[in-house]
Amino acid sequence: MAALEAVGYGQGWKENNIGHEPAYCFTDPDDHNLEIYYETEWYDPPEHLCPALKNQASRYPDHVIGLRRIDHINLLAADVRATRIFMEELLGMRVTEQVIFDDGSEKAAWLTATNKSYDVAIAEDWTGTKGRLHHVTYAVDSREAILRAADLCLEHNVFMETGPHKHAIQQTFFLYVYEPGGNRFEIANAGARLILAPDWKPIIWSEEERKKGQAWGLPTIPSFHQHGTPFVERANATPDD
Amino acid sequence: MAALEAVGYGQGWKENNIGHEPAYCFTDPDDHNLEIYYETEWYDPPEHLCPALKNQASRYPDHVIGLRRIDHINLLAADVRATRIFMEELLGMRVTEQVIFDDGSEKAAWLTATNKSYDVAIAEDWTGTKGRLHHVTYAVDSREAILRAADLCLEHNVFMETGPHKHAIQQTFFLYVYEPGGNRFEIANAGARLILAPDWKPIIWSEEERKKGQAWGLPTIPSFHQHGTPFVERANATPDD
Amino acid sequence: MAALEAVGYGQGWKENNIGHEPAYCFTDPDDHNLEIYYETEWYDPPEHLCPALKNQASRYPDHVIGLRRIDHINLLAADVRATRIFMEELLGMRVTEQVIFDDGSEKAAWLTATNKSYDVAIAEDWTGTKGRLHHVTYAVDSREAILRAADLCLEHNVFMETGPHKHAIQQTFFLYVYEPGGNRFEIANAGARLILAPDWKPIIWSEEERKKGQAWGLPTIPSFHQHGTPFVERANATPDD
Amino acid sequence: MAALEAVGYGQGWKENNIGHEPAYCFTDPDDHNLEIYYETEWYDPPEHLCPALKNQASRYPDHVIGLRRIDHINLLAADVRATRIFMEELLGMRVTEQVIFDDGSEKAAWLTATNKSYDVAIAEDWTGTKGRLHHVTYAVDSREAILRAADLCLEHNVFMETGPHKHAIQQTFFLYVYEPGGNRFEIANAGARLILAPDWKPIIWSEEERKKGQAWGLPTIPSFHQHGTPFVERANATPDD
Numbered sequence: 016m017a018a019l020e021a022v023g024y025g026q027g028w029k030e031n032n033i034g035h036e037p038a039y040c041f042t043d044p045d046d047h048n049l050e051i052y053y054e055t056e057w058y059d060p061p062e063h064l065c066p067a068l069k070n071q072a073s074r075y076p077d078h079v080i081g082l083r084r085i086d087h088i089n090l091l092a093a094d095v096r097a098t099r100i101f102m103e104e105l106l107g108m109r110v111t112e113q114v115i116f117d118d119g120s121e122k123a124a125w126l127t128a129t130n131k132s133y134d135v136a137i138a139e140d141w142t143g144t145k146g147r148l149h150h151v152t153y154a155v156d157s158r159e160a161i162l163r164a165a166d167l168c169l170e171h172n173v174f175m176e177t178g179p180h181k182h183a184i185q186q187t188f189f190l191y192v193y194e195p196g197g198n199r200f201e202i203a204n205a206g207a208r209l210i211l212a213p214d215w216k217p218i219i220w221s222e223e224e225r226k227k228g229q230a231w232g233l234p235t236i237p238s239f240h241q242h243g244t245p246f247v248e249r250a251n252a253t254p255d256d
Numbered sequence: 257m258a259a260l261e262a263v264g265y266g267q268g269w270k271e272n273n274i275g276h277e278p279a280y281c282f283t284d285p286d287d288h289n290l291e292i293y294y295e296t297e298w299y300d301p302p303e304h305l306c307p308a309l310k311n312q313a314s315r316y317p318d319h320v321i322g323l324r325r326i327d328h329i330n331l332l333a334a335d336v337r338a339t340r341i342f343m344e345e346l347l348g349m350r351v352t353e354q355v356i357f358d359d360g361s362e363k364a365a366w367l368t369a370t371n372k373s374y375d376v377a378i379a380e381d382w383t384g385t386k387g388r389l390h391h392v393t394y395a396v397d398s399r400e401a402i403l404r405a406a407d408l409c410l411e412h413n414v415f416m417e418t419g420p421h422k423h424a425i426q427q428t429f430f431l432y433v434y435e436p437g438g439n440r441f442e443i444a445n446a447g448a449r450l451i452l453a454p455d456w457k458p459i460i461w462s463e464e465e466r467k468k469g470q471a472w473g474l475p476t477i478p479s480f481h482q483h484g485t486p487f488v489e490r491a492n493a494t495p496d497d
Numbered sequence: 498m499a500a501l502e503a504v505g506y507g508q509g510w511k512e513n514n515i516g517h518e519p520a521y522c523f524t525d526p527d528d529h530n531l532e533i534y535y536e537t538e539w540y541d542p543p544e545h546l547c548p549a550l551k552n553q554a555s556r557y558p559d560h561v562i563g564l565r566r567i568d569h570i571n572l573l574a575a576d577v578r579a580t581r582i583f584m585e586e587l588l589g590m591r592v593t594e595q596v597i598f599d600d601g602s603e604k605a606a607w608l609t610a611t612n613k614s615y616d617v618a619i620a621e622d623w624t625g626t627k628g629r630l631h632h633v634t635y636a637v638d639s640r641e642a643i644l645r646a647a648d649l650c651l652e653h654n655v656f657m658e659t660g661p662h663k664h665a666i667q668q669t670f671f672l673y674v675y676e677p678g679g680n681r682f683e684i685a686n687a688g689a690r691l692i693l694a695p696d697w698k699p700i701i702w703s704e705e706e707r708k709k710g711q712a713w714g715l716p717t718i719p720s721f722h723q724h725g726t727p728f729v730e731r732a733n734a735t736p737d738d
Numbered sequence: 739m740a741a742l743e744a745v746g747y748g749q750g751w752k753e754n755n756i757g758h759e760p761a762y763c764f765t766d767p768d769d770h771n772l773e774i775y776y777e778t779e780w781y782d783p784p785e786h787l788c789p790a791l792k793n794q795a796s797r798y799p800d801h802v803i804g805l806r807r808i809d810h811i812n813l814l815a816a817d818v819r820a821t822r823i824f825m826e827e828l829l830g831m832r833v834t835e836q837v838i839f840d841d842g843s844e845k846a847a848w849l850t851a852t853n854k855s856y857d858v859a860i861a862e863d864w865t866g867t868k869g870r871l872h873h874v875t876y877a878v879d880s881r882e883a884i885l886r887a888a889d890l891c892l893e894h895n896v897f898m899e900t901g902p903h904k905h906a907i908q909q910t911f912f913l914y915v916y917e918p919g920g921n922r923f924e925i926a927n928a929g930a931r932l933i934l935a936p937d938w939k940p941i942i943w944s945e946e947e948r949k950k951g952q953a954w955g956l957p958t959i960p961s962f963h964q965h966g967t968p969f970v971e972r973a974n975a976t977p978d979d
Contacts, residue, residue: 157400
C-alpha cells in the first residue's frame, strides 16, 4: 500500500463491499482499476445448496456448466511491458511465460502469485487503448467438462469465439465465449499443471513460435487481438500474428 | 407371433399404448412379461426443448445426468438356460457372452439383436424366483459422464450399489443405482465397442474367471445376485463370487 | 453380385487375399474400387499381445493412440447423387444424413449398413475428379482419447488438418490428420450415438445450415473440400461453403 | 535447520546427491527419514525426448500411464498427532483436513506447503509400527487418464488394491497399486481443486463420517490400514471402517 502510494498508483480504501472487508484500490500503469483485500466472508450455503461432502463450499452443480472457481484474469494493455513490471515489482508476482517479438517488444506476459501457472495475463491491445479487459477465466475439473460446456453454449445461443482447443502457451485447454454484454469469458482446464519450482525461469515465446497458433494447429483468430471491453472502434490495429 | 403362439407363450395384442402402436404381448419361460412393437410415434419436442442440432431428438440436457438412450435390459431368471434359448430361437437374438460354471450350469447370458454387444442380459436369480427384473440400463456418451453421474447421485441421496467400475464381461463402464421404488438402474458406457462381425463366437467365462470380480479388481457384491424387483425374501440363495 | 454385374459394375473375384477369403470386386459410378467379402481369418495374437480380458482381440494398447476399430470410409465423388443411389440400391445401405443445396444438388451423404450412424460418407470433389478418397476413420473409446491423440500427433510431427472439434452433421467428435503419404485419416468418437430406429428418416442439411461450419463454430476449412488422394491439381474448384 | 536441531531431529547435510545439491536430513517424531533441499538440477532431455512445446520438461508420453508429477506422500505413523504437529510447527505446513474420532484421537491428517490441498498425509498405522510409508502419489491430467491407467495395470499384471474411485476426504480421484517390491502407489487427479484461501480452516471428519467409506460408497478396505512398507507382521491392529 505504501509502495503503491509512493509511485502514485494508490487510491485509498473502499468500504461497504459485498462479501469482503475493505479493499485497497489502485491502478496499474495501463489504468486498469484494481483492488485487493484479505478478510473474506465465507460462503454459507442455504439448506438446498448444502453439499453432501463438507469439504466443498456448495452443492455439486447438477445443471449448466458447473464452473469450479475463478482461475485468472487477462488484461489488455497498451503497454504490456510497463504493466508486467508493475505486477512483478509492486504486487510481487512472478513471470512464468512471455511473448517477446524479434524487435524486443513484449506482446504478452503471464504472471502468478500462487502455484497456478498464471493468475494474471497481460496481452497487447492492438487498438492502443488503455485499461481494457481481455477476459476472465473460470476453471472446471476436466477437459471433458469443457466439451460439455460447448454443447451447452450451443443450445443456449452463447457465442463461442474460439475453441475448445489447447493453448501452446501454458498448455491450458480452453473455450472462449462472450456473455450478452460483450465481455469475453474463458472456461479452462490446466490438467495437473502447476508451478511448484520456486526457481522457475520464464519461458519466452518468439514471434515465429507465436505465429504457429495454438497447440494443435488452430490459428489464433484476429478478434482475439482486437475484441476487448469496454468496446472501442478499431484504431491503430496492426496485422495479426 | 405365430412362433410364439405355437409354443404357448403368445398372449395377444395390446392396444391403446402411449407413444406406440399396438404391441404384441408374450412371456418367456421365466414368466417375464414382454412386448414388441414396430410403429412408434416420433418425439416432437416442445419449443423450449428443440435442439440446436436438428439430428437429435431433443435439446442437449443442461442439467442432471443426461442419459442419451436405453441401452439394455437385464432379467433375473430362475432358469437362465431356458430363457437364453428362448431369446435365441424365438426372438432371433445372438449370444455374445456367457457365464457357464464347471458343472455346466448357465449362470448368465448376454444377447443382442443389433450391433450393440448386448440388448438383453439374463442372470441367475439366487432366490429361485421367476420373472424378476435385475436392472434397466441407460447409455451416456462417456465414462466421464458416469463419474459426473456419481457426483450427482451423491448430492441427491440416490443409493449407489456398486461402481463406477468396468465390467470384465462386455467391458462396459458402469454405475448401479436404485430408484426410490427399489428398482436397480445402470448408467453405462461401452466406448467404441460394437459387435460388427456377423460370425462373432460367444465368449464363455468360467466359474474361476467369474470369481475374479470386475475388470479392475472390484469384487462383485452379494446384493448383485440377490436384489431384484419385485422384491422377495431371500429363499434358497446360495453363496457365490 | 448378380445385381452388380447386371448394371456393369461387377469385376469378379479376387483370390489370395491376406486375412480374408476371396473378395468380390466392383466399382461404383464414381470409379472407386470396392471389394466385399464374408469369410475372415480371426486374429490370433502372439503371446505378448494376448489380452487380460478374453473378450477383446488383442492387448489393450499401452502406447501411441490406441485406435479401437475402423469406423467408416469417406469417398470423394464427382457425382455424389449417383454414388449415393448406388450405395442404397446395390449395397442395401440406408441414408441417415445428407447435405442438399438450394438448387437441389447433393453435396454429401452419409449411409449405413449397421447401427452405426454411418459406415460410408460421400462428399463432393471440387476438382471434379472421380474415384478419390477423402479419408478413412478409426474409432476410439472417448473424446478424451482424441485430445490425447492430438498431443501425440504434436510430438510426432503428424500434420493435423483440423480439429479436435465436433461435427454438426452426425455429431461425431473428430481430429483429421495426414499420414506421410498424404492420405487423410480421421480419429473419431460418436459417444453413445447409434441409429437403432429401423424407420429412421434422413436428416437433410441445407446450404445455409452447412455454412455455419462445425457444431461449436469452427469454420470448415477449404482444404477439406479440395484435398483428397490420389492428389490432383486443383481444377474447377468452387467457392467454399 | 536450527529449529530441527533444537528439538533433536536434525541429522546434518547429505552431499553427493543425484539431481540436487546438498540436502538437510532429519527425522520426524515417528522416525521417518526426511530430507529437504533447494538447489535442483533442471532436467535436460536427450534429443529424442525433447518436447514439441518448450514449456514442458520432456516429451508428452506416448506410452504407458503418463504420470505428470509427484503429487504427495502419505506416511503411516504410530502417533498421527505428534507427526502432524511436527509438520505444522517445524516445517511450516498447514492442515487442510483431518480425521478425529469421538474419543479425540487423531487418525489422519492432510497438510500442505503449497496451493495443492495436500503435499503430505499422515495415517494411523494399525500395527503400531513407527516410520513406515503408506504410499507415494503421482498426478495425472484427468480422471480419464486414471481409468486408462487401470486398463494398463490390468494388462501388465500390476496389483490394483482399490479404485478407481473418489475420496470423500480431499475429493481426489484415485487408483492404488502396488509396485513389485510391495510399495503402494497412488495415481490421482484433483480436478481444479486447490486451496487458494490463505485463511482456510481445516475440515474435520468424524468417526461416523469416516465410516461411510469413499465418496460414492466404496468401502475402505482393511489392507488400506494395515499394508505399509517396510512390511511388518500385523501386531496390534484394530478393527476400523
